Amino acid sequence: MSPAPSPLHITSAALTRGGRVLWSGLDLTVEPGELVAVLGPSGAGKTTLLRAILGLEQLSSGTIEAAGVVRRAGHPGGKGSRRIGYIPQQRPLPRETSLRGRDVVALGVDGHRFGLPLPRRGDRARIDALIDAVGAREFADRPVGLLSGGEQQRLRVGQALADDPPLLLCDEPLTSLDLANQQAVVELIDHHRRTRGAGVLLVTHDINPVLGSVDRILYLAGGRFTLGTPDEVLTSETLTGLYGAPVFVLRAGGRLVVVGAPDVAESAHHHDAHAHDAHAHGGHDA
Template identity: 55%
Template sequence: MTMTGSGVRPDAASGAQVDAAPVLSLHGAELSFGTRKLWSGLTFDVKPGEFVAVLGANGSGKTSLLKVILGLQPLSGGQLTVCGHPVSRGSGEIGYVPQQRRLDASTPLRARDLVRQGVDGHKFGFSRVSKRVRFRIDDALRQVGAEEFANMPVGVLSGGEQQRVRIAQALASDPAVLLCDEPLLSLDIRSQRTVTSLIDQRRRMRGTAVVFVTHEINPVLPYVDRVLYLAGGRFRVGTIADVFTSKTLSELYGTPVDVVHVGDRIIVAGVPETEDIPPHHEEPRDEESKS
């Protein structure tokens, strides 16, 4: 899907198609585990080409939100639609980029084999790669600049290169929505910039909506259209200027939070690192995730 010649007006400052129907819509959404509500009354739409950053302390429900959109976790209440219909597990309309974790050096899969899983990974067994599937694999690798190591074992690639391949895998089905779960963790600054630039390029060129979970706003600051901030069972949706203020974050957390804008960076002080997590709830709290 392209943004030119479509009769849809793109936002001049981003890739968002402001007059288009939403590709992702939550209305009165609620997610509870036992007696604890992670969030409730969550209502917002994501338009084609829009970049939405999701932030909040670890345990606030960011990864759980992605699980809901992926069809892995049912809502406790409210509605969710993707491209106008109820979400289904394994939908080709949704691409998913997981947290960056190094693959073992002995992993036998080539980069193109991993990308292929984004096209027909739902099928059982192995089959000959058709011309159509080969084209989609090659196109996805090209989009992320990974053609040169397409036939290399993924285990020998650098962390940044592996993450490029994961993005290609997520794009291979030509999704309308790209979900990114802390994809910059453990990457150096150069690789972080490369990854965010690739995702931004995709949403601008193809109109793919991006929902980007992160614990740090600054690496994605140049690309964000809106922020969804989750905290203490409450939330705020708005632009950077709307959400990243001392008043707004202090109200969300119920404790003084200082927000300072320094040049092209935002410094936030006083935000709790974690929230209480109910038993058997799988919101990650490992060493690699301090979201």
């Protein structure tokens, strides 16, 4: 049996916004079953990278091939692909939201159809299987607006996995979750990539909750980047070279802490000099 193709190839990619280079010369291949974490201060272009992969941002140069869809600089993003799963940041839904928990998951199964989604044979079984996979059976029939942030995020994971995607993009999926729910969401993502061989690109402002699952780290800062294993990237020497200023990586209580990294906006001489990622630098968790 031939090996599965790599779900993500980024070649010589660059993206400029408002005259500022977010990143350039980026080459990255995510292999099946690999989890790559994307770190860096606010404004470094982490979420923009995910948007470029999804076709929502146009590259300034280079190409992206994601789950068989090729996106080139200067060309519209085109249609999205159901072979790419996407987990957004955890943002509480309004309490008055009338959807049930299972309806959120169902959108991943039948939400792509035109008009009112009508249940098809097998849809209910698939939805139930996804609900069970993310541990949401207990609250699947409750109004989603009344669920906790962790419960809502489990449902978003179920929605993202509906098509068994070979590529999973996660945009700070652990934000605002307590430690128990962070661990639960990480385990769901990790289980999918290990059992289904999916490649995962996960943006995070704190590496510690996912450190045990990460294969490589892409660290973006000031229009530059470095790529390697956690032991290669998360060192004082490597990050000092990336930022061009003294940066120290400390271990405290089993956690990694990056101290002294300058704001990326300042290093790029950009007008949004107040942009700040508390967990990427300034003495907070990396």
